[in-house]
Amino acid sequence: MTDTKTWARVKSPWVLHFNSGACNGCDIEIVALLTPKYDVERFGVKLEPSPRHADVLLVTGCVTQQCAERLKRVYDQMPQPKFVVAIGACACSGGVFEGNYNVLGGVDKVIPVTAYIPGCPPRPEAILDGVVKLLNALNPPKPKKEPKQAKQPELPKEEAKPEVAKPEAAITQTAQQVVEEVKPIVKQ
């Protein structure tokens, strides 16, 4: 039963995108993720309009003083279990806006963050990698399968070297033979 629940949650993460004061760079990368080129719908990721429907909150940009209260409210409206992904350097720590008079800092100053994806802006692949790592964290490792994976077949490293060296030896031998064959002709 728990397995089915986890499977369903991993296969269908619905995301809500919230801009808490970003320059739109990270937002464009998220849009690139949702549109045909990267098409995250194949992993079951859907952009939802309402925080009530979402599982994952994607926050971009540093949190401004004005936005902090709204961000908290959006987070509170989401149903459990919920995850927050901070996308971009600004969302992770405040970035270049750290210490500005109207900026509070990173997202983790306001709400708990599950995954940080740094970059200015992070590439869509990086965002996807972050989301996959977050979802894999939901799947606890199964103890029964670990011993089987531990037995790694040994690579035949020593045997590989002579195989590479053989052709060279063959070439040098033939070259010596050629030289020996040529010598008598030169003498004549």
Next chain:
Amino acid sequence: MIDFTLIFRILVFPGFTFILLFTLFCDWVERKIEARIQNRVGPMVAGPGGILQPLADFIKLLTKEDIEPRDAKKTIFKFAPLLAFTIMVFAFCFIPVDGTSVFSTTGFSGDLIIILAFATVANFLLFLAGWASCNPYGTIGSARVLTQFLGYDIPLFLIALTPAFIAGSLQIATIASDQAGKFLPFILMAPWAFVLFVITMQAELEKDPFDVPHSESELVGGLETEFTGAKLAFLHLTRDVQVVFGSALVVELFLGGPYGPVIFGPSWIWYTLWFVLKVLAVVLISEYITTVVARFRIDQVLSGNWRILLPAALLSLMLTVALVTWVYPLLV
């Protein structure tokens, strides 16, 4: 004496389980078609070819926290989504899937009107659900649902009368079997009615270009904005059952129902196969329209209904009556 065949038919084969699985399958087909038209691949990871994606969404929503807003009207908010789903499944039970309906009968005289009324009641329950959530977006969304379905129900009923007039019966099973035995499929005998019915069905199911009640760019989530967890799951499922129900109605009224050539073995397998294939064809047409056209404004939807579709439906009915009286008797 308990009739186990009847229980099996209600719970498993043409009944609840079949409807549920077929609905989830049609949802997957829709998402795949939409993705392919938009140059994407669509759901791919959950199960082979992503076929389990709707099931994963459904299970995930069932296991999520269920939030009730403080201002919501609790009772209606709780029960309206479940009741709407139940009524849609009950309406589906009257549709002959494998030659007979779920209750092992060929229905009764007038069941076409009954199931259309059930569809209306389900729509009204969806309106109540959105209204009870006490959210501004939900309220506007449900007001639009009501405005739209009150308008489009009239042409839908009028156009659904066309096959009934040709077959001379208001019984779905009779209408379907007449197309296999007595006449040609009604899509060939009354193609204008088929086109009008598909357009009206598109409006009735709130799909593009008539999806104003839940237009994301204006209304967030429409009437389902405030719903979470299991209630949202049942709202989504109701919408999907409505789509399959609408397509099944088109199949029964215009495409000859479940009847088709029986090549070998028992007839009910072949009838189910033809039914499923025909429903998928209608889903394909409907989803193609949804994907390639843009959304109308609410005023355009309403004026299009009262000025174009209603007169067209009346004309179609008059034409049908004239043809049934004077022309078709000469052909048959």
